[in-house]
Amino acid sequence: MKINRKFSIILALAATVTVMASATISKPADAPQYVNLKVLPKNISSNDLQKIMVDDFEDGLGVACNFCHAADKTTGQVDFASDAKPEKEIARQMMRTTMGINKKYFKIKHPMIGTDGLVVTCNTCHNGVAFPDVH
Ligand code: HEC
Numbered sequence: 620m621k622i623n624r625k626f627s628i629i630l631a632l633a634a635t636v637t638v639m640a641s642a643t644i645s646k647p648a649d650a651p652q653y654v655n656l657k658v659l660p661k662n663i664s665s666n667d668l669q670k671i672m673v674d675d676f677e678d679g680l681g682v683a684c685n686f687c688h689a690a691d692k693t694t695g696q697v698d699f700a701s702d703a704k705p706e707k708e709i710a711r712q713m714m715r716t717t718m719g720i721n722k723k724y725f726k727i728k729h730p731m732i733g734t735d736g737l738v739v740t741c742n743t744c745h746n747g748v749a750f751p752d753v754h
């Protein structure tokens with residue numbers, strides 16, 4: 620029985636290694652999860668990205684995801700990587716502007732949307748509305 624037990628432990632270890640190896644092959648740890656990031660860090664975690672999309676963008680502007688993200692014409696599903704809606708590129712420009720204001724006027728050294736320490740955020744101007752009243 621002793622040998623049998625040893626053998627099954629070895630089998631279990633071998634199985635674990637096999638699972639780990641195939642996981643590595645199908646999804647390399649350093650493969651970028653998102654394919655079309657031009658402002659945010661390409662290796663951003665899904666948690667951090669979700670927080671930005673929901674807290675800063677959705678809540679900050681009072682809109683849903685599809686205000687900026689276009690639907691795929693064939694599937695009808697939202698295609699988050701697509702740049703088909705102009706609002707997405709405007710949002711990118713707004714991200715750059717927002718970071719620029721923090722850097723230039725508030726001396727934040729490495730301002731990045733979604734990080735702590737920003738003085739000006741989307742919400743500072745938008746305050747829950749997509750088109751801030753500029754009058
Ligand atoms: C105000 C516009 C806006 C809203 C609203 C918005 N997004 Fe985004 N989203 C962007 C922009 C801009 C980018 C690209 C950022 C960049 O280039 O660094 C992006 C990128 C993404 C990506 C990465 C896609 C890829 O592979 O490159 C995902 C996923 C995503 N958004 C999900 C969401 C979800 C989910 C919601 C709703 C909860 C949402 N977004 C709401 C503007 C928006």
Ligand code: HEC
Pocket residue numbers: 676680706707709710711713714715717732739740741742743744745749750751753
């Ligand atoms: C300094 C103030 C300010 C900040 C900060 C700001 N915005 Fe804006 N944003 C505006 C104003 C003003 C308008 C309306 C412009 C207009 O009506 O032509 C606007 C409009 C927009 C629009 C709609 C454009 C359209 O015509 O459809 C989007 C999308 C947007 N902002 C995204 C963002 C996002 C995302 C952030 C944060 C990364 C952000 N903004 C930060 C002032 C700001």
